[in-house]
Amino acid sequence: MMAKYKSKKHINESDSYKGLSTEDWEAFNRGETVDLDVVPEAAKEFLEEVKNKKESK
């Protein structure tokens, strides 16, 4: 299921960019939020899911 992720820390390029596409890897390292269907195993320690905030009334 597609979900939004952002990086917790800089992701180095070792291990084939942690299984990310190079476009997504660059986006994460620019601090952007990226939609991922599956988080590669090697990338898990670098990423965190962005939860939708509840709207305040």
Add this chain to the structure above:
Amino acid sequence: MALDGTAYSPKQFKLAIGSTGESTTGTAKTDALIAVNIDSLEMPNFNLTQFFDVRSGTSGRVADVDDAFISELGTTKEITFSGVFDAAVAPYLLQNCIGAAEGSDITSIAYNYTPPALATGTGSQAIQHTTTIHITAPSTVDASDAADTHSMTFPGCTITSLSISGDMANESGRLKFTATARTGYIATFSTAPITPATAYGTSYYSLATLAGTGIKTIAGATDCVVQSFSLNIENPSEYVGQHDASGNPESIVRAVPEISATLDATVKYDNNNVGGTQTTAEYQTAMKSGTTVATYFHNHASAIASASGFGFEGLFGKITNVAYNEANAMMVDVSVKFFASGSSGNVLQVKT
């Protein structure tokens, strides 16, 4: 001391490789070894520093034995071994050579392949990082002494070259391999033999199983009649730096300048083709025009992920050589180098 009449068979020498990699990079892990079903074992190349030049001030124009300098510090040992590519040991050889963990039994060289970062002392390491190789030599015994131990342990190994081959005329198509491993870590040259925790596998891959509904597209020619193939992966390793005074390296540099994958196949000269792809009879045309050719070689009609047993595919190949091979029928030798393409996909995928 009298003459020792005991003789030893070459088959008493064994080789085992770590099945889980090393927990800590560069530290031998000998409790999870798996035996390798080797045909032959070569004495490792120790590449010791040996400085034997003549120095100034010797009595004559000859080198003085006291000036000889021999050291293991900073040297790289190499071990080449070949044997049966059995189903147990195959994934370990592949993952360590490519430097990537398998997923769903497929080891891939991704389009954006970069090797893992390898530094001495790093924990939580796995088979795609470094592994230990242990060569068991039989202990020799004489009448006045206890058993002498002559086995060798090589920590921090990386497989820099792996060639997987199959030939229907050789062992009924059973797949074989030749591997070369390197290490820059200080090795132990006289240790007690270690019995591997796991025996070598008894399940084999065979060229004969790549039949029926499988796909056999070699260098863009579909439905090839394949006599033999050799899939070659080269992933160089350099051991650099000085971790300690013992001469161990600080880091291992892999895949510089590149990890490369090539295929050499021998197929029957014919006109089989589907969907307008070139025939084996026209490999030379594809080579001349620089056509990008795909290779699919596994026992599922279309998807390597759904295949069982051994198989591989590389979608972006260029033919590097074509030659007639005059055998029982006219055969064609074709060689392909696999490439990455664009920003997705893989250079090579190998299923085990």
